[in-house]
Amino acid sequence: MSTSATPPLSPLTITFGPGNATLEPQGQVLTRRMSDLEGLFVDGHAWRQAVVDGDPVVYTVVSSPVPEVPRELPQSITTIYPGDTGGEFWMTKGHQHPDPQGEIYLGLEGRGGLLLFDGERAEWLDMGPGTIGYIPPGWAHRSVNVGDEPYRFLAVYPGSAGHDYGWVLAHGMGLRARRGDATVELVPFGAPASASDNPTRPQE
Ligand code: S6P
Ligand code: ZN
Secondary structure, three states: OOOOOOOOOOOOOOEEOHHHOOEEOOOOEEEEEHHHHOOOOOOHHHHHHHHHOOOOEEEEEEEOOOOOOOOOOOEEEEEEOOOEEOOEEOEOOOEEOOOOOOEEEEEEEOOEEEEEEOOOOEEEEEEOOOOEEEEOOOOEEEEEEOOOOOEEEEEEOOOOOOOEOHHHHHHOOOEEEEEOOOOEEEEEOOOOOOHHHOOOOOOO
């Protein structure tokens, strides 16, 4: 199987490829570049400059062939590359599941964080190899690379859950993860970008 399979599926094994970066057999592969992340970083000037300066790949999502349909349990590996834009660590778009169902993440490589937001309360879970992060039903979720190497995790989620990206654009994620002196600094979602991160931006 090399793309999405059609149910009913026969029992199968799925194995990790080299460096835990791929799944075998493999389904869809998604590549998210900086230009796909418009409106997500608080510093829009830094985001635009990063698009002009080569539009780097921020993350990839490699899926197994198990399809996103009711009763199936699809899996995927997300790899977020290291970096920051205007001081804000590189991250996934983030989404809500329109059909509120739980999901689990298993950290595989690198250092990351799982930011969760239920519309009122935000939670941050430190993630690394061997950590299981549980996403309860109804919590929007975004992953962040807070290290210097690719951060990689496996996700397993109900096939009927769906993905709503507009919810995050409308409601935010409660917090943002910024590069601090020694570690990650969590700041309120609406906090402005720091001017020193972007020398081309006029001082207010
Ligand atoms: C799916 C699961 C992950 C994300 C992936 C990319 O429910 O949460 O596979 O899709 O980490 O994030 P996003 O927010 O771009 O879908
Ligand atoms: Zn999800």
